[in-house]
Amino acid sequence: MPPEEKWTVSRLLAWTRDFFKKKGIEKPQLEAEILLACAMQIKRIELYTIYESEPPENQRAVYRDFVRRRGAGEPVAYLVGSKEFYSLTFKVDRRVLIPRPETEDLVLQTLDKLSAYPAGSEPVIADVGTGSGILAVTLAKHLPKHLTSAKIIAVDISPEALAVAEHNAAVHHVAEKIEFRQSDLLEQVAEPPDIVVSNPPYVSRPEYEALPDDVKNFEPKLALLAGENGTEIAERLIAQSSVKLKPGGYLLIEGSPMIAEKVKSFFTGCWDDSQILPDLAGRQRIICGRKRQ
Numbered sequence: 001m002p003p004e005e006k007w008t009v010s011r012l013l014a015w016t017r018d019f020f021k022k023k024g025i026e027k028p029q030l031e032a033e034i035l036l037a038c039a040m041q042i043k044r045i046e047l048y049t050i051y052e053s054e055p056p057e058n059q060r061a062v063y064r065d066f067v068r069r070r071g072a073g074e075p076v077a078y079l080v081g082s083k084e085f086y087s088l089t090f091k092v093d094r095r096v097l098i099p100r101p102e103t104e105d106l107v108l109q110t111l112d113k114l115s116a117y118p119a120g121s122e123p124v125i126a127d128v129g130t131g132s133g134i135l136a137v138t139l140a141k142h143l144p145k146h147l148t149s150a151k152i153i154a155v156d157i158s159p160e161a162l163a164v165a166e167h168n169a170a171v172h173h174v175a176e177k178i179e180f181r182q183s184d185l186l187e188q189v190a191e192p193p194d195i196v197v198s199n200p201p202y203v204s205r206p207e208y209e210a211l212p213d214d215v216k217n218f219e220p221k222l223a224l225l226a227g228e229n230g231t232e233i234a235e236r237l238i239a240q241s242s243v244k245l246k247p248g249g250y251l252l253i254e255g256s257p258m259i260a261e262k263v264k265s266f267f268t269g270c271w272d273d274s275q276i277l278p279d280l281a282g283r284q285r286i287i288c289g290r291k292r293q
């Protein structure tokens with residue numbers, strides 16, 4: 001076969017980049033490379049060392065299937081079955097939301113609060129709506145050295161999501177540090193937490209209807225939609241936390257700039273110092289309150 005007719009790595013990538021561009025995919029070259037590397041079971045960087053070679057037919061068949069499904073809207077993370085978060089690799093599939101980079105700020109803010117706890121204390125941390133387990137697992141891996149016996153409770157209303165989170169905790173060797181429970185928000189958490197951290201669903205119904213197809217048609221609705229205004233879950237979590245948190249404890253909630261002020265307004269009564277913290281891009285992202293001592 002003449003070289004120009006061979007399906008070399010370089011030709012496969014070029015063809016897919018054009019196809020993805022026509023489909024309106026934002027990073028066509030990057031996504032093509034991720035999918036081809038996954039189909040060939042190699043690292044993306046290794047593609048550059050075999051640019052002019054032709055992958056075997058079985059790998060090209062896997063790749064063709066990936067490209068077809070990506071063209072139909074399926075997110076890359078579900079196709080390859082994983083997503084990076086805080087430099088850790090998490091298994092993801094359609095049972096859980098795909099981790100978003102802005103949620104890393106929630107980890108940073110929670111670690112910041114934890115660092116002030118005295119050595120030897122055993123703070124109880126509740127991750128509400130754990131999904132793939134990114135917050136519980138990342139916190140367990142990065143607990144300050146003086147707080148290694150902190151207790152982490154990760155809850156989700158979805159048993160399917162909890163199965164993914166438990167898998168991720170095992171893969172990252174922190175299963176013994178985290179207790180997983182099916183619960184509607186904090187209902188099944190009897191022990192008063194020192195810190196409640198949550199990336200709850202926060203999409204309003206009109207926003208949900210306008211979401212891109214690759215989100216709306218593939219990611220769990222239960223992980224996204226929060227009533228008409230996007231604040232329904234946050235409002236309930238603040239009310240529950242005002243009862244369940246230890247005095248002086250913190251509640252940190254991820255939200256969008258659209259709802260941050262509204263969510264902050266729910267911190268009334270027993271709360272001190274409620275504030276909105278920006279993410280690394282400067283957008284209003286985390287709403288945080290401290291329960292009065």
Ligand SMILES: C[S@@+](CC[C@H](N)C(=O)[O-])C[C@H]1O[C@@H](n2cnc3c(N)ncnc32)[C@H](O)[C@@H]1O
Nearest residue numbers: 097129130131156157158184185199200201223
């Ligand atoms: C936006 S996702 C966040 C997942 C993960 N923490 C993350 O940051 O990627 C919200 C999660 O909350 C869960 N959830 C929705 N309603 C809930 C409820 N009432 N109680 C507990 N979890 C809930 C969903 O199943 C989903 O896993």
